[in-house]
Amino acid sequence: MSELKENIVIKVSHDRLSATLLLKKPELIDTLTFEEIQEVLNENNITYGILDLNKIDWKTQLTEEQRIVIAKGKVPVNGEDGKLLVRQSTENELGEEEKSSFRDVRKIPMVEVDDLLAQVIPPTEGEAGIDVFKQPLRPRKGKPLPITAGQNVNFDKDQLSYFALAAGQLSIVNHVIQVHPLYEVNGDLSLKTGNIEFNGSVSIKGNVPSGYRVKAKGDIIVYGIVEGSFLSADGNITIREGIAGMDKAKIHAAGDIEVAYINQAEVTAGRDLKVKKSIMQSQCEAQENIFCPNGNIIGGSCSAGKIIEVKNLGNMANLKTVLSFGVSKKIIDRVNKLNKKRTELDNNKQKLRMLGDQLIEKKKAVGELPAKERIMLLKQRNMFEITTEQLQQVTDELSELQFEISNFAGLKLFVRGRAYENVELFFGKYKRLLNQEHVHFEACLDEKEIVIQSSPSK
Template identity: 35%
Template sequence: MNSRFFLKGDLSLGELHDIFELDVSEDRLQAKLKQHQSFPEDLDVNQLKLFLEECGITYGLLEETVQRIIAEKVELPVVVAKGKSSVPGKDAYILSIFDQVTTKLDDGDKNDQEDVNLRKVLEIPSVSAGTIVGKKISATKEQSGMTVYGEEIPAKPGRDLKLRAGKNTRIASDETEIIATVDGQVSIEPKVIHVFPVYEVNGDLDLKVGNVDFIGNVNIRGSVPSGFEIKAKGDIRVHGTVESAKLYSDGSIFIQQGVVAQGNGRIEAKGDVQAGFLNQANIVAGGNVNVSKSILHSEVDAKGCVICKQGRGNIVGGMVSSGKGMEVNEVGNQMNTPTTLFLGISQHFVASEKKYKKELNEAQADLQKLGLLLKRLVDKEKNSSLTPKEKVMKLRIRNSLVETHNLLNRAKDQLIDLHDLFENQEEATIRVYKMVYPNADLHFGKYRRKITSPHEHVVFRMERSEIKFESL
């Protein structure tokens, strides 16, 4: 008698299929046993395990649960097997001096939580030449998972990071630390750290100062009135408010009070934008947008996350777009003000992808040309001495090669980030910690969901081409 088809007491597996049903989750990480009719008193643990094996369960069997089923100490349906989720490796990243300073501030300053984040970034200390301004934290190893059917679930490995020297920084010989080469103030990008000189205005920006265009960090101790323009290669820090002015930064922008722009002006950063509040503002950020109190009737476009949950934490009116996800206390208001949220890739970042592809192709072509020119000069130098003009040219070519390599690496990094953003759109969520009111319009890519009734403590996500929500 074949034990695969017949059990003790002439109870066949076919009969057990009449008694039990196995429900396996879509991700195959959980198997639940259901019961259609009473099972015989002489059914034992081995018979039930053989039935589960016949159903394909080879991993994660909960032995104790199986015994409790036979002893009738647990009600069915019940989970009888659990798989193991895969754990992706964490990407390598740079721990900056700024991260270390703000961690210390977090430990020591627990009051006035709405303003603590902006206070610490506005007061970031200057560094001297030779200071370690960043350290590489290595990628972690991925861990594969396993379904209840014994199938391996591969995990995405953590991506390594090659440290690059920024403006006025160098890489240590062990390639794990970034060191300042001049005195200045740190400006942090996701994969590179710069040290810039600081241009400081001790008060409001006015006609005596005029517009600012500076190669380093800009620190405004007061406010920025309407009509003014600030451009900075580093970060821009404003201790007061920004009216309908234009601020452009190759780093990040921090505004302690907030923005009152009346729908005019523009604030654009390649890094993060952080502010106390936004009122009728126009914001574009290559990183995150973090607002302490409120985002009111504003247009916000962030490649990263939009976070508004420290104070009132509400988004009312306007259009807010995020590439990676949103966290907010309230969406809309009791007056049902139309409020539109976009999750996914905006046209702005599709255009960015085209731009960086063009930069990458141009840098590759330039490297090839420069390499040929340098080779000719080096070959000539082997046979005869170079003229003074040729020596200068050789030095310029080498400098151009270094600069072009930096441009190439920067374009590659940006394209990798955008690729990850496109790839992980379905993982992005909108988390609402308090209330989302009617007349809020949620867009996940080409899909849309109009909120017609209030919901509390919910998270919205895309699932099988449909925007669904569940309780937090």
């Protein structure tokens, strides 16, 4: 091997998409030839994407930088994921020109029979790349779209399209596309309307007084106030003028809940809870996030699967206010209750085992137990089996709940204004009590500790 070749080094990138030539002794540049470089490339099995050195001033670059990219591979093109092109309007906000009164703030997306609802764009395979060794580089294949046809919707496989089988409201929630017929109440719920249970969406132009029940497979929109009532929707719930619950209201949605304010109510959202004003003395739970950026959370308890955003937290009277992240306070309470139950069952099982052992030993000693003790042994065996089964059920449920509690990724509290004393934070099983006021901060779990960091005010 010549002195020149001994001083040529070829380095291949980690992804094998480029090879760089380095010259150990720059003073040898004048005598270096392309043929010698080609020999070194061949010895390193680099055969693809070699640059045409006749088209570039490679000796000047080597002189100045002591290196030059000598070969470039072909980058693989990853496949694109499947997409859903919605062909109908899902806009629910009314423009000012569309409003006929101050209560007209939302519209319900409607479709007719045989309307094209959406089209599926299939995923692509992608395009393979080639490394500098002329070996293929596999692309990532696109993922298929997880969407299915639900109620009143047909999927045409040839056209890869969804069509409406009925007139009603278009709803795309939890990867299911469906059409819900709409039931409208043009005023308050009253004895004339009674309770409502409807396999579609419900629109109430007035108020929902105390004592009424509204259940919908689609969405619920209330343009007035909801008092101490029960509302449940498999879709979303929108309440224009808020909830005055009087500790009787229970509101549940599988999707989002949007409301002006919440006062003394129990509210559960399968996704996000969005509150324009404040949450007061209520129990609120959102599987995803709670957004109350312009209002206060005062008293009660709120839990979110990921994020809680609020302006002010607690009040000057230091009313106890509890926030839970990752898992609801109900689940934490349930875990504590199950742990207590498991201890009780385990103790009972040990006592029953000891009793059974004593009776069996006595039977071995005397040959036959008296009638009373024979009955006692039968009861012992039955209770031992029941206790063992109950203990297993409690243990299985605890295992499932502990898995939920252990996931802390993405949990965060944003306070845009002030947090007062006596605010209690739970991140899973970890707890922190605020014993002084904090302003403009973020809180998260770091190394099994709830930490508070200042953030810019908005």
